[in-house]
Amino acid sequence: MHELSIAMSLVEIIKDECQKNKVEKLKKVKLVVGQMAGIVPDSLQFGFEVVSEGTPAEGAELEIEVKPITACCQKCGANFEVTEFRFRCPQCQSLAVKKQGGDELYIEYLETLD
Numbered sequence: 001m002h003e004l005s006i007a008m009s010l011v012e013i014i015k016d017e018c019q020k021n022k023v024e025k026l027k028k029v030k031l032v033v034g035q036m037a038g039i040v041p042d043s044l045q046f047g048f049e050v051v052s053e054g055t056p057a058e059g060a061e062l063e064i065e066v067k068p069i070t071a072c073c074q075k076c077g078a079n080f081e082v083t084e085f086r087f088r089c090p091q092c093q094s095l096a097v098k099k100q101g102g103d104e105l106y107i108e109y110l111e112t113l114d
């Protein structure tokens with residue numbers, strides 16, 4: 001399961017951060033993932049709950065923001081959102097498009113319990 005390994009590396013990062021900042025308990029974790037990463041938020045949520053047990057992230061709320069895949073047309077310069085992996089400019093139908101976003105995977109912030 002793809003999401004479980006992501007949840008594990010996520011918790012590792014969180015553990016490190018908490019140790020560095022002497023945080024014992026987290027309230028919330030905000031995560032940003034691109035649609036391109038192919039993550040199922042529900043599975044990640046579940047994986048996170050399992051692997052965070054016994055860490056400062058146990059019981060913390062995990063908020064997952066899914067960012068759409070966006071692209072820029074090399075021909076007419078249009079910016080558009082890519083749906084269903086169709087990399088074609090909606091304005092001029094050109095296939096010369098450059099992907100811009102959608103493969104993000106990072107922690108935006110950690111909220112501590114005080």
Ligand SMILES: [Zn+2]
Pocket residue numbers: 073074075076077078089090091092093094
């Ligand atoms: Zn175009």
